[in-house]
Structure formats: structure tokens, C-alpha cells
Amino acid sequence: MTGAPGAATRDHFFCFTCLFVTRIMVTRIRSFAVVALLLLGMGVAVTPSATHAADGEGELTLEGIVNNTIIGHATDGNYLNLKPFGSPELPRIMLARTAGGNLTIDAYGSTKSLLKNGPYGLMHHGDGADGGHADIITDPAQIEEAIASKEHLHSSVARTSGHVVADFSITRHFVLSFLAFLIVTGVFVTLAQRYKKGIGRTTAPHGTLQNMMEVMVVFIRDEIAKPNIQGEKWRTFLPYLLTSFFFILVANILGLVPFAGAPTSNIAITGVMAFMTFIIGLLYGSKDHYLELLTGPPDAPAFVRVILVPIEIIGLVMRHLALAIRLFANMLGGSLIIFSLLGLIFIMNVVFGQAAAWGTTVISIGFTVFILLVKLLVAFIQAYVFTTLSALFIGMSVEEHHHDGHESDSSTGQGDFESRLDAVEDAVEPTAA
Amino acid sequence: MDPAALAYLAAGLGAGIAAIGAGIGIGWLASSSMDGAARQPEAAGDIRGLMIVSAALIEGVALFALIICLLLVVLV
Numbered sequence: 001m002t003g004a005p006g007a008a009t010r011d012h013f014f015c016f017t018c019l020f021v022t023r024i025m026v027t028r029i030r031s032f033a034v035v036a037l038l039l040l041g042m043g044v045a046v047t048p049s050a051t052h053a054a055d056g057e058g059e060l061t062l063e064g065i066v067n068n069t070i071i072g073h074a075t076d077g078n079y080l081n082l083k084p085f086g087s088p089e090l091p092r093i094m095l096a097r098t099a100g101g102n103l104t105i106d107a108y109g110s111t112k113s114l115l116k117n118g119p120y121g122l123m124h125h126g127d128g129a130d131g132g133h134a135d136i137i138t139d140p141a142q143i144e145e146a147i148a149s150k151e152h153l154h155s156s157v158a159r160t161s162g163h164v165v166a167d168f169s170i171t172r173h174f175v176l177s178f179l180a181f182l183i184v185t186g187v188f189v190t191l192a193q194r195y196k197k198g199i200g201r202t203t204a205p206h207g208t209l210q211n212m213m214e215v216m217v218v219f220i221r222d223e224i225a226k227p228n229i230q231g232e233k234w235r236t237f238l239p240y241l242l243t244s245f246f247f248i249l250v251a252n253i254l255g256l257v258p259f260a261g262a263p264t265s266n267i268a269i270t271g272v273m274a275f276m277t278f279i280i281g282l283l284y285g286s287k288d289h290y291l292e293l294l295t296g297p298p299d300a301p302a303f304v305r306v307i308l309v310p311i312e313i314i315g316l317v318m319r320h321l322a323l324a325i326r327l328f329a330n331m332l333g334g335s336l337i338i339f340s341l342l343g344l345i346f347i348m349n350v351v352f353g354q355a356a357a358w359g360t361t362v363i364s365i366g367f368t369v370f371i372l373l374v375k376l377l378v379a380f381i382q383a384y385v386f387t388t389l390s391a392l393f394i395g396m397s398v399e400e401h402h403h404d405g406h407e408s409d410s411s412t413g414q415g416d417f418e419s420r421l422d423a424v425e426d427a428v429e430p431t432a433a
Numbered sequence: 434m435d436p437a438a439l440a441y442l443a444a445g446l447g448a449g450i451a452a453i454g455a456g457i458g459i460g461w462l463a464s465s466s467m468d469g470a471a472r473q474p475e476a477a478g479d480i481r482g483l484m485i486v487s488a489a490l491i492e493g494v495a496l497f498a499l500i501i502c503l504l505l506v507v508l509v
Contacts, residue, residue, distance in 0.1 A: 223482060322490075322493045322494075322497070325493065325497060329497075329500055330492075382489075384485065385485060385489040388485075389486065
């Protein structure tokens with residue numbers, strides 16, 4: 001490995017070009033920050049013997065792979081990852097409680113200036129796993145060293161006096177979701193102005209963009225909104241469905257763009273989107289929906305209702321939770337697979353040597369390209385699924401039942417079934433005869 | 434046995450079993466929807482849409498399991 005630096009850099013280059021395409025990001029929610037820190041620890045634990053296989057090439061050890069490559073991409077960091085062109089840091093905004101008990105807002109331009117100018121220190125992550133209380137590094141020399149090795153971007157910070165109440169720092173996923181928002185807004189404001197002028201209404205839609213978007217908008221209206229939402233109510237919810245579809249689509253596709261990443265692989269973002277669906281369902285919920293939710297099915301005996309009502313309520317919450325987790329896990333899962341495949345090259349290099357690494361490169365890159373294509377498909381499918389399920393859930397809560405009595409309802413159902421049977425018999429008879 | 438090793442083992446086995454479950458579920462779904470589409474080709478479009486939604490629901494359960502496995506590995 002050290003013997004053939006040329007091959008190593010080429011390997012490196014290969015990997016980087018592909019690593020830029022996707023990256024894993026875990027959320028800023030605290031448990032996931034712990035996850036990221038512990039992944040660091042895991043890197044040390046995996047192969048204590050193999051880590052020194054390539055001295056001087058920090059990134060080519062297993063520890064280096066986990067620390068510098070995966071952690072850098074796996075977490076929702078406070079910097080943009082434009083690796084060969086540097087990694088610009090993003091502002092840090094902390095709501096903190098001082099030792100005196102007052103709430104303050106600490107705003108700094110970057111993590112670097114936060115550490116240098118603010119009352120903050122780096123958390124020492126090495127002992128975090130077993131110790132429980134980690135010590136804070138405030139020594140300027142040590143902080144300089146951490147900044148020089150970019151270590152401060154992968155560690156968490158803590159206030160030296162008092163504690164941080166909430167971290168409102170601008171993160172990469174925030175920036176990327178904002179980018180997705182700007183793209184969607186830009187495209188649709190432009191198109192809306194065209195429709196205002198009459199292009200597409202009085203004449204045929206003109207240009208690739210307008211045609212492409214009109215196909216998708218019409219698809220969502222006719223295939224997602226209309227069938228799932230009762231009567232004419234789909235008109236109320238179509239704007240929300242279109243917004244969520246195009247935002248998710250653009251966000252997912254950003255995950256395939258070099259230097260960017262999928263904001264939807266952050267559970268905070270998918271959680272907020274699922275929460276919006278939930279809130280819309282609650283706000284626009286019909287009386288029938290609430291009656292059935294809170295008192296059980298209309299013709300059920302009392303003891304069944306006692307069992308069913310909690311189940312209904314839990315089910316309502318769970319299906320929106322599942323909505324968030326499905327999108328998040330799909331986007332994260334795709335990136336994880338790619339990382340596993342690309343990481344295999346480095347692991348082979350460390351464990352079996354260079355020849356094995358070259359052999360693996362061919363296979364890994366092939367599979368990675370395949371997975372990237374699958375991710376493109378998944379980007380569309382997940383946007384479709386999220387929108388369809390949103391429409392379904394909203395449709396379920398706004399649905400109003402027929403109030404002309406249960407009997408007539410069931411009899412029409414019966415009649416419908418019988419007429420269908422007749423139709424089937426008519427269809428079958430001639431072929432039988 | 435080392436608890437960390439047990440956790441890794443559990444995560445690996447759990448991911449495998451979740452994959453088996455989701456595979457069987459989506460396999461049945463695909464087989465019946467293909468049956469349906471073959472019997473009634475004019476309904477193939479509707480069936481496809483329903484299939485994707487049901488597949489997403491099944492997949493969601495498998496992904497729950499997967500996240501738990503991931504947490505097992507990472508939080509051990």
C-alpha cells in the first residue's frame with residue numbers, strides 16, 4: 001500500500017468520485033449524534049491490528065476509512081462537503097443556558113470561530129462509549145490541532161459553562177433542503193407565469209420542462225389525488241400533494257448529485273413532512289372520522305369498542321410514523337449499500353492487499369453503478385409512495401359516510417356484488433358454450 | 434460471550450430474518466398481482482399502482498426491523 005502510492009491514489013480517486021455521488025447522513029437528533037460518535041469508536045474497535053497497515057496514508061486504514069470517509073458522509077454535518085475543493089463551514093447558532101441560569105443565543109460564523117471565540121470546547125469522543133460523562137477539551141493548542149486535522153467537524157461541541165438547550169445550527173441537510181425548495185419554487189413559479197400567459201391553457205404546452213412537469217402534475221391529480229380522496233375534496237389537498245411530491249423528488253435526486261446529498265435521508269425532514277400530513281388529516285378530518293376514531297365502529301358492542309379505540313388511535317399515529325421512517329430508511333439504506341460496496345475496496349486493501357483491492361474495485365464499481373440506477377428508480381417510487389399514502393391517509397380522515405342508514409348501504413353493496421356476478425357469468429357463459 | 438459480539442450477531446440475524454419476511458411478503462404480492470394482471474390485462478395499471486403501495490407498506494415493516502438492527506450495531 002505504501003509501496004505503490006500511484007495505485008493507491010488512483011484507487012482513492014475512484015472511490016472519491018463515487019463517494020461524492022452519495023453520502024449517508026444521519027440526523028441531528030441526539031440519538032443519532034451518539035450513533036455517529038460511536039461509529040467512530042467502532043472504527044477503532046473493529047481491527048486494532050490492521051489499522052497500522054498503511055502508516056502515513058491516514059485514509060487508507062480501516063480507522064481512517066471509518067473516521068474520515070464514512071463519518072464525514074454519514075452525519076448531517078455543520079459543513080458542506082466539497083472534498084477536493086475544501087469543506088466550507090456553516091454557521092453555528094446555539095440556544096444555551098449560562099451557568100447563571102439565563103438563556104442566551106450564541107451565534108458564530110463557523111464551528112472554528114465557535115471554538116476559538118465562544119465559551120465552547122470539543123467533546124472528547126474516545127471515552128464517550130464507556131465513561132458516560134466525557135471531558136471537554138478547551139486547551140487552545142489541542143483545539144488548533146483538532147482544527148488542523150478537521151477533527152472538529154466530526155466531533156460534537158459543548159459549552160464550558162452552563163449547557164446547550166437547543167442546537168439551531170445550520171447544517172448540510174438544512175442547506176440542501178433549502179436548495180431543493182428553491183429549485184421547486186423556481187421551476188413552478190416560472191411555469192405558473194407561462195400558464196398565466198396562456199401557454200398550455202389556450203395552446204399546447206411548450207418546451208421540455210413544461211411538458212415534463214405537466215405530465216407529472218396531471219398524473220398526481222388523476223392517479224393519486226382523485227382516486228384516494230372522496231368526491232370533490234381532492235381540490236383542497238392537491239396543492240399539498242404536489243408540493244410534497246416535487247419536494248421529495250428533487251430532494252431524493254439531490255442525493256445522486258455530486259457534492260450534494262439527499263435531505264430526505266434525515267429523519268427530521270421526513271418526520272416534519274409526515275407530521276404535516278398528520279396535521280392536515282386532523283384539521284380537515286370529517287365528523288364521521290372523529291366519531292369512528294374516538295367511539296369505535298358504529299355497530300360494535302361496547303367491550304369491542306374499548307379494545308378498538310386505543311388500537312385505532314395508535315394505528316393513526318403509527319402509520320404516519322411509518323410514513324416518515326419509510327422515506328428516511330429508503331434513502332439512508334441506498335447510501336449505506338453504496339458505502340458498504342465502496343468500503344469493501346478499502347477493507348480488501350487493508351486485509352488482503354492490493355491485488356484483492358483491484359479485483360474488488362471492478363466488482364464494487366459495477367455494483368455501485370447498478371445501485372445508483374436503482375436509487376434513481378427509488379427516488380421516483382418513494383416520492384410516489386409518500387404522496388399516495390399521504391393522499392390515502394388524508395382521504396381516510398376526510399371521508400364522510402352515507403347517512404341514509406346502514407341497511408340500504410349494505411343492500412346497495414349486495415346489489416353491486418350481484419350485478420358484478422351477473423357480469424362475470426355473462427362473460428363466462430359464451431366461452432363455456 | 435461478549436455482549437457486543439452478541440449484539441452484532443443479533444443485528445445480523447435480525448436483518449436476515451427481516452429480509453426473509455419482506456421477501457416472502459413482496460414475493461406473494463408480486464405473484465398475485467401478476468396473476469391479476471395476466472387475467473385482466475386492462476386492469477394492469479390499477480394493479481401496478483396498488484402493488485407499489487402495498488409493497489411500500491410491507492417494505493416499511495422490514496425497514497423498521499432494519500433500523501433496529503442498525504441501532505443494535507451502532508449503539509452497542
